[in-house]
Amino acid sequence: MNAHASLLPKLIAVATVACVPLSGESFYIEIVGKVLVMAIFAMSLDLLVGFTGLVSFGHAAYFGIAAYAVALLSPQYDAASLWVVMPAAVALSALAAFVIGLFVLRTKGIYFIMVTLAFAQMAYFIFHDTPLGGGSDGMYLNNKPSAAIFGWEPFELTNEVHLFYFILAMMVLVYLFLARLLQSPFGRVLVGIKSNEHRMQSLGYFTFRYKLGAFTLAGALGGLAGFLYTVLFGFVTPELLSWHESGNVLLMVILGGMGNLAGAVAGAFAFEAMREIFADITKYWQLLMGGVIVAVVLFLPGGLAGVPGRIKRALQGGEAK
Amino acid sequence: MDFASFLIQTLNSLQYGLLLFLVASGLTLVFGIMGIINLAHGSFYMVGAYLAFVLSSATGSLVMAIVLGIPLALVFGAILEWALFSHLYKRDHLEQVLLTYGLILIFEQLRSLLVGDDVHGVAIPAFLDASIQLTEVMSYPVYRLAISAVCVALAVALYHVIQRTRLGMMIRAGNDDRSMVESLGINIDMIYRVVFALGVALAALAGMLAAPISSVFPNMGSQVLIISFVIVVIGGIGSVWGALVAALIVGFADTFGKVLIPELSGIVVYVVMAVVLLWRPEGILKKG
Amino acid sequence: MSERTKQEVLLQADRLTRRFGGLVANQDISVTLERGMIHVLLGPNGAGKSTCINMLSGDLPPSEGRIHFMGQDITRLSAAQRSQVGIGRSYQRTNIFPQFSVLENVRLAAQSRRQQPWRIFSKAMEAEWALEKARACIEEAGLGRRVDWVSGVLSHGEQRQLEIAMVLATDAQVLLLDEPLAGMGSEESASMVEVLKRLRRTRGILLVEHDMDAVFAVADMITVMVNGQLLECGPPAQIKASVAVQQAYLGTEDSFHV
Amino acid sequence: MSNMLLEAKEIHTYYGASHILHGIDFNIREGEGIALMGRNGMGKSTLIKSMLGLVRPRHGRVLVRGDDRSRARTWQIAQQGIAYVPEGRGIFKSLSVRENLLMSARAGVDGRREWTFDRVMETFPRLGERIGNGGWQLSGGEQQMLTIGRALMTNPDLLILDEATEGLAPLIAMEIWRIVKEIRKTGIATVIVDKNHGAVTSICDRAMILVKGQVVFDGSSDEIRAQPELIQTHLGV
């Protein structure tokens, strides 16, 4: 819980990641960029799952809506302005989350899980079954947005290194924003809702509004991740909204340890790294990955976020359990 | 739609609904009653289907395959519970999500290694391999009707066990407060093991029964997973009748959705779920 | 009690009825609560006391009847809205935030009086007023030695004390207390009684309690319910003497000696 | 002298790093009644849970009917004829009143079946009226009756009541004490935690006072009654 004690490892982690472009290997720059995008995505979901107690199983919808928004809003032969498409994409996701939130937040627990899934599936089928975004084949984003402001271009998203640092900056910003948010009265209320919503109501909190606020915010940040994803890869497909993707990001959050922003980031890194590394070393990567996940659940209750604490306790020779 | 077609579509809906209930029945037990969020339900279904394929190839009969397969599935379920799930009851429910996701990967890969990635068929037992003429061009396979009968029997049996027997009461109580059940001198660990094994066996049975009509293929589990959860949840978690009603509703919605609004048929099921849950936030029949 | 001259009616419930399916848990129950007064609701188990409190606090909508708070009709307000106008409650079954520290439990209660959800960049822990208030309330409820404990690990009785601290922190004008003493030891009960007396000065308290020593020590007015219906309403002496109440609820003196 | 039912020897229990019980010795014989007293948070419930295996003591032994059961599972201990009514109840919410009772029904260790569904209904007529209700639909006091009834359905030799009259109306509480007395007469041993010291000491023959996880008094009820200052200092009445 001591903010300063854990600051150093985080700074080191960010610094290490910031060194990735020095390798000059576009593949690594891109893949780490993707992991950073997923980290934003996971943090946005953790705001709901880990802090507000709202387990959304349809979070990919907001990722996907923003992803499609960039592709659809960008002109075919020209670059759109970053300062227009990014806010627009994020706002669309936020709007979708707000409207869907109005409905789904009436339910609780597992029912909430399923209704969020239902709405996400509807969004999925809209993109999959209609020609709107190229149907099941998806569509290309032919030109990455331009960051030019009145002719002056501070950085170029077409440059992979610039893009990488842009994403990294976004990730750090989202982290700082959420970390701060969670310490605010608003954040404390969310955590209170997770613990005992009924009690929060009888204390005079209009919990629905807070939950809707959190849901919309999470949708917006999920949208930010979706936006960055499209800019990074230039290709969108309905699968981005599928329940598999919603499940994957949920797994990242759980793997990292719910209710811990750094855990969500760690979960995203671990999840993507495992897929990457295991698929590299063997054709039977699923077996390895499945085995590791099962082992994590059995031996690391509380996910990766609990690991530093365990190490500390082991070093201090303190009480087990 | 002419009247005859309407009747046949109604029959289709019923039959599909009952099939969905069969597929979801194991989940009703493991998730609905025991409260385990089991994403590997689809894998157990797949295990059943492949057991049906392997065993019926070996023995030459689906009936034999089922007779041999059920005990295997029970043992398999009990071992899983002992080795994995029993450690998770006291933890956050979402860790079960992680665990069962890991299991999906493992089972899928093992399936590929052991049986390969081809699509297989399973023969309908000879005594059921007939059909009933409905219209001059269309007939209805007896096997499908037989499965429907099994589903109804299963629903009644499941309801009876869960609602009417002491075992059922203990299981439900265990989901409320495990240590209290233990304090009453009941070996809840053993009960949970047995019930989990039963849930696995039910899922496997569904796979075995469905194998002849759905064929046996990679990833077949993931196709039934979501729909099973949808059914258990719309029905009201923990309610067998609810699951049955939900399965029938989904059966009707899907069947008539395909006929009447084909453009939207992909989302019909989800619209139904959203509407039901917004109307009754705890499912159609909450408990009992 | 008689010295109070100007009596201000805080809460007025008129002919509240609540049905659960066929069961009538409350039938035509009217209760009046004045500032400076402790009104005790008595009745056998299942008489409908908690149901009545739930209707007053907004946890349950009444099937019939109206509720007024300081002249304003609040029948349709939600639980949160009623809390905001000044009705606070505690629960019969302990209802806290078990993962949080005692301080945070009470601080959240205090924070609810000044919600500023848009100020997402200020730190909750730096709002001194809320912390001070929380500490004071914890002290008042007799939990001072447990301020930094995780509330879920408190003993049963301590959790009951925490419930009280939380209502106190919401500045409620009207306190609806559902068996606050249940589970408290005799010493804690005694000090709670003192707390209640102190709180009475500025507020109105509706108390449900089965601890007769405490009830007769604090009550200004007593309403007795049986099977969802009003049996008798009057000052403590009248109730103590009532044969009907003794039969239905108190038991006779000699039956005390088991 | 009758046989030992339940014993705890030198029990030390911790929750994480906090040391709650500091070497407690406890024993109860067949038919005996013990009043367990102490202020809030002194470790009464923890002692009970430690003996039932609901919490694992770090040191010390638990013996049931003379056999070391320190490692036994809770259900194994309970099956030795020990029934437990926890504080804060523990009703099964998704079960109806009837089911709450039926699920625990069991013959006693010696095959006795004194307590049946009907007898519980007779004892708590109020429950009879609510028989089809779900556990979550009961009033607080009704829940309390249900837990006691449920414990009795196991036909125990030892009944442990942790704040069993919490939230019960005086009449019912008296009724409970009367029933407990009856139960005691049939030879069932009882451990009672309750804030009504008068009642418990009159029912039980022995009393024990815990202060900060240690036994400060263990003697007969008469002794306690004779020494009101004891109650004054340790229980603060």
Place this chain on the structure above:
Amino acid sequence: ADKIKVGLMLPYTGTYAALGNAITNGFKQYVAENGGKLGGREVEYAVVDDESNPAKATENARKLVSREKVDVLVGTVHSGVALAMAKVARDTRTLMIVPNAGANDLTGPLCSPWVFRSSFSAWQPSYAMGEALARKGFKNIVTVTWKYSFGEESVAGFKEAFEQGGGKIAKEMTLPFPNVEFQPFLTEIASLKPDAVFVFFAGAGAAKFVSDYSAAGLKNSIPLYGPGFLTDGNLDAMGAAGEGLLTTLHYADGLSNARDAAFRTEYAARYKAQPDVYAVQGYDAAQMYEAGLRAAGGDPGRKEEVIKGMESATIDSPRGAFTLSRAHNPVQDIYMREVKGGENVVVEIVSKGLEDPARGCKL
């Protein structure tokens, strides 16, 4: 000289794993027959399991291109994944050979000098079937498919030819992918009583459709036709229900040309399994690249020449020789096949040298 590095991006897990393996086998078989070399150089593989997941497709393709620095990308089965790969191929100017995915766009509006296909376009086998059924004199046909691009493109191809031939589509039925509850459609078909039914399904869904169709008794009264994916790889699962089905595809059993016979014998010996159309497509992908490399003197770096070489080659495929269209799609014969004794036996060539129209391709 350096080795040739081939990037195989195919599904090795999930629904299409069997196809991925067959393609890989076919490709490697040709390389082995060629002395383990392509263009005279040793071959080295970089393999990625694409899981048929478009959401990971770009990333996987880039891994092969920028980390493994492959000379050619070979993949894949799933159209959405192939489209994502094609974008990477275009952006990074990497040669790509599609050994299966049939999306028309790949060699249509999205065609590119860098992208070749050794298989088919969704349009091809269906168009041929449309011609054939129109010739047979059917007037009134119902189509059924999944609502996804491959299915819709197939139906569109069929419809184009069938309507040109004077037929009429009575009703186009679609159901969401990968839903396999067909009973409502069978009932509708029975009440519409068309002359015939054209379906596009593949894999397990196809097996189930054919079984259900037969179990509903429709097989005897209303004939069923479809592109060959209906039966390929599924005959075992369909059992008797499949017997007698007529399908169109660019490959068949019993072609009785020497090339095919040799290919089959070798495949059977090597992999202890019978080859299928997917294996052929993998095999031909290797042949195509070989042709390109040979034209460039074995140097994969001379990309223009490799492309030229492939464009002008005639591929001596087990399916029969084919050339590539300007959009890089095979110009090939389409066979009418009949299911007989568990094999897709060739009946006749229904469309000789059928070329995809490559609408929207600016090459």
